[in-house]
Amino acid sequence: VPPGFTDDWLDAIRAALPDYEVVDEPYGLGAPVSKNWFYETFQAPSVTYEVGDEQDRGLLRDVSEAAAEGMMQLLLDL
Numbered sequence: 001v002p003p004g005f006t007d008d009w010l011d012a013i014r015a016a017l018p019d020y021e022v023v024d025e026p027y028g029l030g031a032p033v034s035k036n037w038f039y040e041t042f043q044a045p046s047v048t049y050e051v052g053d054e055q056d057r058g059l060l061r062d063v064s065e066a067a068a069e070g071m072m073q074l075l076l077d078l
Contacts, residue, residue: 001045002078009047012070013063020063 002008010022029036035046049067051060 002074005074006045006047008074009067009071012074013066016066016070017062020059020066 010024013020014022027033027036029039033048035048038044038046051063
């Protein structure tokens with residue numbers, strides 16, 4: 001995993017949508033969530049991507065596209 005990948009990905013979303021607030025709430029490895037199980041079992045870092053159920057669908061589309069494109073660009077740059 002490249003150092004700082006998640007931060008770089010979130011920064012790409014922020015750059016694409018400067019008026020959208022990206023919330024980053026990291027949890028410790030002791031939290032009982034699936035991403036921690038994957039890390040403990042396979043040493044595979046992960047991130048949980050969540051959006052609000054009641055968010056405007058146009059905004060959801062914009063954020064989702066920015067997130068996907070930002071991640072793909074980071075992976076292509078490796």
